[in-house]
Amino acid sequence: MSDHQYTPESKFGKWFNDRLPLLTLANHLTDYPTPKNLNYWWTFGGILTFCLITQIVTGLVLAMHYIAHADMAFDSVEHIMRDVNYGWLIRYIHANGASMFFLAVYIHIFRSLFYGSYKAPREIIWIIGIIIYLLMMAAAFMGYVLPWGQMSFWGATVITNLFSAIPLVGEGIVTWLWGGYSVDNPTLTRFFTLHYLIPFLILGLVVLHIWALHVPGNNNPVGIDIKKPSKDTVPFHPYIVIKDGFALLMFMIVFAFFVFYTPNILGHADNYIEADPLVTPAHIVPEWYLLPFYAILRSVPDKLLGVVAMLSAIFILAALPWLDTSKIRSAVFRPLYRQFYWILVADVLILGYVGAMPAEGLYLLIARVATAYYFLHFLVILPVLGFREKTLPIPLSITEPVLGGSPNLATAKNKESSIIK
């Protein structure tokens, strides 16, 4: 935290701050020294906070009109769309907001992967982030069940049945989750309750995520440790606040485009058909943000192993700080890792694509190769790369390459040393 002591100017401020140091906290947040070279990939933390608040506020309003009952849920959603003042707007913001939330979180995660933000001393920040991501998936899945359309019902059936793969107790767990012998009204009401709860758990974890971040401070594109405060840092306010604000505006334009021009493109038409336990839609697909994991699930021809592979694909991320053995954080100085990073990005996009396609023929083959590569990246390539890769020399400070006058940090360093000679 800040080294200097803060004293409020006003007498009342001092009186209050002595009893509850809220002003000290506010001062810490505004003065918080931030690396001066943070690029726009670093603005997604703020964007994600905006997404969470948006989901909580719109969700709260929707809950005033929604009825969590198997016989009435579908109609109550249509009631929101047609009768409630601005109901269509609020629901479209909430539904597309989930997609925007995941879009931002994927960029945020891949930013960490590129710049090595998960490495020591930031492992706890990273693991809290993974827990938030898991909770986000749970919240999104349960929220998708609430309109009680065909995709809601069958998505819920397929996902809850994943637990039946557990030996011995699996069936009992599924019955317990359902509160019956199939997905039905008891399932809907408990999903509604949990869907309401999870965002507040996420909010609490976000506070821990930021708290843990403020102990070592932000990583940065160069990935080196910097002194704080120093000539390498700028105060959070106004520098980062303005930059985050501008990025948020750009993001909101994309958000608004979906909400106002194509609000249903990310959903499925089948979900405008009321849930029918007798008919499974011909082609069940989860929402786009879960597709890579769905592809991994389907690529394994065994029920239990498929579920294990899918869950491992997520949990392996939590072990990343220890799987990546390289001491160098930023991919800028890791020529080989940089290439593998982009292969991984392509691999995940391919998994997402085949996850949306029928699990047969060439698609199935591609899904299997991509699944194998996904695990290969984390379990073999990353650990080995740390020992084998010849990394580029890293600068001693953020200011150094800038003064070198070249955008290429490595060239700048060489140039500088030749000048000295």
Next chain:
Amino acid sequence: MSEKKTNRRDFLFTATYAVGAVGVGATIWPMIDQMNPDASVKALASTEVDVSAVNPGKTITVLWRGKPVFIRRRTQDEIAEARSVKLEELKHPESDEDRAKDPEWLVMLGVCTHLGCVPLDQKGDYNGWFCPCHGSHYDTSGRIRKGPAPTNMEIPKYEFVNSNTIKIG
């Protein structure tokens, strides 16, 4: 440090923890068990179905405990096909004689044992059922032959009340 001797205080600690653990467990259990099927769900135990209008080669689907049940009146070809399969060829070996007490009637839960979708009738490589979700193929006896499903489609408890009526459950 001298060797620790068990004294009255250690006993009190252990006893307190033990009673505390039982108390916590007894408090948590109702919170967990309330999620299990309640009395009204369990009460919907059985359904009677009139099958007099079902001709050979036709399937009807009825809802029992919120799940679809397939009642298929099989053709002679289908029965012959189901009974000619050797048990060693099956992923989940069950003879057709055990699955269909009356060979003409196959009564089973229309729920794919993979992840719970409803398979489609008269589709797939074995002329039985095919699950569109993740590609499981079932034969004319509802046994898993190809794909990710681990077991055959389940046969519920049922009986013929008379020649035209089946009671499921």
